[in-house]
Amino acid sequence: MIPTKLTSYIHQHQAFLRHEDTPTAFLHRCLEVIDHREGHIHAFVALDREGAELAAVASSARWKSGSPLSPVDGMPVGIKDVIETATMPTGQGSAQFSGTRTGRDAAAVLALREAGAIILGKTVTTEFAATHPGETRNPCDLERTPGGSSSGSAAAVSAGMLPAALGTQVVGSIIRPASYCGVYGYKPSFGALNRGGSNDQLSQSCLGVLGASLDDICAVAAEIALRVGGDPGYPALHLTKEANVRPTTLAVLNFAAPTDVGHAERAAFAVLCKRLQDCGLRVIDRDSDPDLERLEQALLNVFTETRRIVTWESVWPLREYAGSPNPRLSADTLARVQGGLSMTPADYLAALTQRNSVRTLSNEVLGAYDAVISLAATCVAPIGITSTGNPRQNVAASYLSAPVVSLPVMHVDGLPLGLQVMACPGNDSALFNIAYYLESLLKT
Amino acid sequence: MIPTKLTSYIHQHQAFLRHEDTPTAFLHRCLEVIDHREGHIHAFVALDREGAELAAVASSARWKSGSPLSPVDGMPVGIKDVIETATMPTGQGSAQFSGTRTGRDAAAVLALREAGAIILGKTVTTEFAATHPGETRNPCDLERTPGGSSSGSAAAVSAGMLPAALGTQVVGSIIRPASYCGVYGYKPSFGALNRGGSNDQLSQSCLGVLGASLDDICAVAAEIALRVGGDPGYPALHLTKEANVRPTTLAVLNFAAPTDVGHAERAAFAVLCKRLQDCGLRVIDRDSDPDLERLEQALLNVFTETRRIVTWESVWPLREYAGSPNPRLSADTLARVQGGLSMTPADYLAALTQRNSVRTLSNEVLGAYDAVISLAATCVAPIGITSTGNPRQNVAASYLSAPVVSLPVMHVDGLPLGLQVMACPGNDSALFNIAYYLESLLKT
Numbered sequence: 001m002i003p004t005k006l007t008s009y010i011h012q013h014q015a016f017l018r019h020e021d022t023p024t025a026f027l028h029r030c031l032e033v034i035d036h037r038e039g040h041i042h043a044f045v046a047l048d049r050e051g052a053e054l055a056a057v058a059s060s061a062r063w064k065s066g067s068p069l070s071p072v073d074g075m076p077v078g079i080k081d082v083i084e085t086a087t088m089p090t091g092q093g094s095a096q097f098s099g100t101r102t103g104r105d106a107a108a109v110l111a112l113r114e115a116g117a118i119i120l121g122k123t124v125t126t127e128f129a130a131t132h133p134g135e136t137r138n139p140c141d142l143e144r145t146p147g148g149s150s151s152g153s154a155a156a157v158s159a160g161m162l163p164a165a166l167g168t169q170v171v172g173s174i175i176r177p178a179s180y181c182g183v184y185g186y187k188p189s190f191g192a193l194n195r196g197g198s199n200d201q202l203s204q205s206c207l208g209v210l211g212a213s214l215d216d217i218c219a220v221a222a223e224i225a226l227r228v229g230g231d232p233g234y235p236a237l238h239l240t241k242e243a244n245v246r247p248t249t250l251a252v253l254n255f256a257a258p259t260d261v262g263h264a265e266r267a268a269f270a271v272l273c274k275r276l277q278d279c280g281l282r283v284i285d286r287d288s289d290p291d292l293e294r295l296e297q298a299l300l301n302v303f304t305e306t307r308r309i310v311t312w313e314s315v316w317p318l319r320e321y322a323g324s325p326n327p328r329l330s331a332d333t334l335a336r337v338q339g340g341l342s343m344t345p346a347d348y349l350a351a352l353t354q355r356n357s358v359r360t361l362s363n364e365v366l367g368a369y370d371a372v373i374s375l376a377a378t379c380v381a382p383i384g385i386t387s388t389g390n391p392r393q394n395v396a397a398s399y400l401s402a403p404v405v406s407l408p409v410m411h412v413d414g415l416p417l418g419l420q421v422m423a424c425p426g427n428d429s430a431l432f433n434i435a436y437y438l439e440s441l442l443k444t
Numbered sequence: 445m446i447p448t449k450l451t452s453y454i455h456q457h458q459a460f461l462r463h464e465d466t467p468t469a470f471l472h473r474c475l476e477v478i479d480h481r482e483g484h485i486h487a488f489v490a491l492d493r494e495g496a497e498l499a500a501v502a503s504s505a506r507w508k509s510g511s512p513l514s515p516v517d518g519m520p521v522g523i524k525d526v527i528e529t530a531t532m533p534t535g536q537g538s539a540q541f542s543g544t545r546t547g548r549d550a551a552a553v554l555a556l557r558e559a560g561a562i563i564l565g566k567t568v569t570t571e572f573a574a575t576h577p578g579e580t581r582n583p584c585d586l587e588r589t590p591g592g593s594s595s596g597s598a599a600a601v602s603a604g605m606l607p608a609a610l611g612t613q614v615v616g617s618i619i620r621p622a623s624y625c626g627v628y629g630y631k632p633s634f635g636a637l638n639r640g641g642s643n644d645q646l647s648q649s650c651l652g653v654l655g656a657s658l659d660d661i662c663a664v665a666a667e668i669a670l671r672v673g674g675d676p677g678y679p680a681l682h683l684t685k686e687a688n689v690r691p692t693t694l695a696v697l698n699f700a701a702p703t704d705v706g707h708a709e710r711a712a713f714a715v716l717c718k719r720l721q722d723c724g725l726r727v728i729d730r731d732s733d734p735d736l737e738r739l740e741q742a743l744l745n746v747f748t749e750t751r752r753i754v755t756w757e758s759v760w761p762l763r764e765y766a767g768s769p770n771p772r773l774s775a776d777t778l779a780r781v782q783g784g785l786s787m788t789p790a791d792y793l794a795a796l797t798q799r800n801s802v803r804t805l806s807n808e809v810l811g812a813y814d815a816v817i818s819l820a821a822t823c824v825a826p827i828g829i830t831s832t833g834n835p836r837q838n839v840a841a842s843y844l845s846a847p848v849v850s851l852p853v854m855h856v857d858g859l860p861l862g863l864q865v866m867a868c869p870g871n872d873s874a875l876f877n878i879a880y881y882l883e884s885l886l887k888t
Binding site for chain 2: 086103104105106107110194196197201202203225226227228229230232233234235236238312313315316317319320321323324344345346348349352
C-alpha cells in the first residue's frame with residue numbers, strides 16, 4: 001500500500017503571495033511526482049510539459065506582482081481525455097480516435113486557460129467515458145482499479161501529480177473513482193457546468209471536478225461557471241461560501257442492494273453516522289422515515305433505467321462510429337450499439353417519463369433534509385483493472401440530476417472510502433457549505 | 445423573375461412502384477437542374493455526385509423489387525453546411541473552417557442515410573448559422589436574398605434541385621428562407637429532432653427541414669425521429685397523420701412592429717384570413733381577444749432577449765475560435781464575441797427566467813386556439829444579398845420552443861410569401877395535420 005498525499009494548490013496561495021513558493025516551483029513538484037510514479041500508474045495519455053513550463057513562468061510573474069488572474073492562476077490541471085484540448089489530442093479512450101486532434105479547447109478548458117490555469121495533461125478515460133477500461137492503476141494500491149470512467153483524473157490527483165482534474169459522470173464516473181482513490185469529487189446539478197466540447201452530451205451527463213481539497217474543487221468549478229457558464233438553457237453554478245452553515249438533519253439512503261455492499265464498508269459508514277450524531281446532527285434512515293423507504297424503493301431500478309436511457313442516447317454517435325470504414329470499438333461499445341437497435345423512441349419516452357416521476361418524488365421527500373449521506377462506493381477499490389467497479393452507489397444522483405460531493409473521510413483496510421453527500425438539484429452551493437461543515441467535523 | 449417549380453420525391457412513389465420512374469432518373473433530373481442553375485444560385489458548397497449515383501442505383505434496385513428501406517429511400521437531400529457529413533467537408537460557412545472534414549455523419553444524416561436517402565450536397569449557410577451571409581441567391585429573383593441562415597437549403601429546394609434539405613433555426617433561419625424562396629419549412633418543438641453533430645446547440649436551436657411539400661418534410665422528419673430520436677432528454681417527434689382534422693379557431697399574432705411589415709404583405713395576409721373565415725374558420729386577433737393582445741405585448745422584446753441568450757450561449761466556441769492562432773472570423777462574429785464578454789452568468793439567468801415566464805403565458809393564452817397564423821416574413825425577399833433579411837416574424841416561435849411550419853401560399857408582386865402556422869410546444873403532429881388542412885383550403 002502506498003500512502004497518498006494530496007497536493008492542494010489553493011492552500012499555497014499565501015505562500016505565493018509571501019513569495020515563499022511560485023507556480024513554477026509548484027509545477028516542478030507535480031512533474032517530479034509524475035516522473036516518479038507515472039510509469040506505474042498510467043494516469044495520462046498526454047502531457048504538455050513545454051506549454052506548462054511557459055504558462056507557469058507567466059503565472060509566477062503575475063503572482064509575484066500580486067495580480068493573479070484568478071484563484072486557479074498557475075494551477076496545473078488534468079483534463080479527462082473525452083474533453084477537447086487545443087494543445088493535445090483527444091482520444092476519448094478509443095482505439096479509433098487515439099491521437100485525434102480537434103484543434104480547440106472545450107468550454108471548460110477555455111475557461112480554465114483564461115483563468116490562468118495550466119493545462120498540463122490529458123487523463124485516461126474508459127472508452128467514450130463508458131465501461132471499457134484503460135490501463136490506469138490505483139495509486140493507493142497498484143493492483144487495484146482507480147475506478148472509472150474518470151480513471152486518470154482520480155489517479156493523478158490521488159498520487160499528488162495534480163491538485164485538480166476535470167471528469168464527467170453519467171452513471172458514477174466521478175464519485176466512484178474519487179472514493180476508490182481517496183480524493184475529493186464533485187458532480188454538479190445537471191447543466192450547471194458547460195459541457196461544450198466534452199463529448200458527453202447525454203441527458204444525465206455532467207462535467208465535474210476531482211481535486212485535492214474542497215477548496216481546489218470549488219475554485220476550478222467557480223472559474224468555469226463564471227467564464228463559460230452552464231449548458232445552454234441552464235443556470236450556471238453559483239457558489240457562495242457561508243461561514244456559519246450548520247445542517248441539522250441528514251437523510252441516509254442505501255442505493256445498492258445490501259449484498260452489493262461490503263461488510264467492513266457498511267461498518268465504517270455506521271461509525272461515521274454515529275460520529276455525526278454525537279456531534280448533534282440528526283441522521284435519519286428508512287427505519288425512522290417511511291418516506292425514505294418509499295424513495296429507496298423508487299430508486300431500486302435506476303441502474304437499469306439509466307442503462308436504457310444511456311443506450312438510446314448513445315445511438316448517435318456510436319452507431320455512426322460502428323459503421324465507419326475502419327471501426328475499432330470494444331465489445332462493450334458494440335454491445336451498446338446493438339442495444340440501441342432494439343429500442344424505439346417510445347421505449348425512450350417511457351424511460352424519460354419514469355425518470356421524471358422519480359425525480360418529483362425525490363424532491364418531495366428530500367425537501368425535509370439538509371442533505372443525503374451514503375457510501376460513495378459499494379466497497380473500497382476492487383483488485384484488478386479489467387473492471388472499473390460497481391457504480392450502484394452513484395447512479396441515483398446522476399439519475400436525479402442532483403449535485404453530489406465525495407469526501408475522502410473513511411478507510412477500510414488502509415484503503416480510502418468516500419462519503420457521498422447529495423443535495424436536491426440546484427442546491428450546489430448549499431451542498432458545498434454542508435460538505436465543508438461535515439468535513440470539519442469528521443477530520444478532527 | 446424565374447418561376448420556381450418544386451420537386452417532390454414522395455409524390456413519385458407511385459411512379460416508382462409502377463416502374464414508370466426510378467430514383468436514378470429522379471437524381472438525374474435534380475442534377476440537370478443543378479447543372480443548369482447552380483452557377484447563378486450558389487446553393488451548394490459541395491456535391492457528392494459519385495456517391496449519389498451509387499446510392500441511387502442501390503435505391504432503384506430496392507424500389508424495383510418493391511422493398512424500399514423507407515419513404516425517403518432514394519431521395520436526394522441537401523445538408524446545411526453546419527451539419528456534419530462523413531462524405532463531404534463541414535465548413536460552417538466560416539473561412540476558418542472551410543474544407544474541414546470531421547469524418548462522421550451528424551445524427552440526422554446517419555438516420556437519413558440508413559433510411560436510404562441520398563446525401564447529395566452541402567448547402568450554403570451563413571457563418572456559424574448566424575448573420576454573416578454566404579453567396580447564395582434567391583431562385584425566384586437572383587437579385588434577392590434567399591434568406592438565412594439556411595440559405596442554400598431553401599434555394600436548392602426552391603430551384604427544384606432537391607425535394608428536401610436540412611436546416612437549423614435559433615431565430616428565424618428555416619421559416620424566413622422558406623418564405624422568401626417559396627418552399628415549405630418546418631422547425632420542430634425544441635428537442636424533437638436530434639441535433640447531434642449539427643454544430644448548433646443553443647437553447648432555442650432546432651434542426652428542421654425545408655422541402656417541396658408537406659409530405660416531403662414529414663417523411664424526412666419522421667425518419668430522423670424514428671432512427672435517432674430527439675435531443676438527449678427530449679421526446680422525439682412523433683407524427684400521426686389524421687384524415688379528418690378540422691381546426692375551428694385560429695389566433696392571429698403580429699410579431700413584428702407594424703412599421704416593419706410591408707403594406708402589400710399585410711394586405712395579402714388579410715385576404716388569406718378572409719378566405720379562411722369564408723371557409724368557416726374563426727380567425728381571432730388582438731382586437732377580439734385581450735389575451736392575445738397581452739401575449740403580443742409580452743413578445744415585443746423577444747428579438748432583443750433572444751440576442752442576449754444567443755450571445756451568452758455562443759461564448760463557447762466562438763471565443764475559442766477568436767483566440768485560435770489564425771482566426772478568420774467575420775466582423776459580425778467578432779462583435780458577438782465582444783458582446784459575450786460584457787455579459788455575466790447572472791445576466792443570462794435573468795434572460796432564461798424572463799423566457800420561462802413568457803413561455804408560461806404563451807401556453808396559457810394559446811391553449812384556447814388550434815394554432816397561430818401569421819406572415820412567415822415581414823416582406824417578400826428583399827433585394828441584395830448582403831443581409832439575409834428581417835427575422836422578426838420568426839423569433840417568437842424559436843423563443844417559445846414552439847413548432848412552426850411555413851406554407852408557400854401567398855404571393856406579392858410575383859414573389860412568394862409564406863403563411864407561418866405555429867402550435868404550442870409538443871404539438872408538432874397536430875400542427876402538421878392543421879397545416880395539411882389549411883393548405884387544402886388555400887390551394888384550391
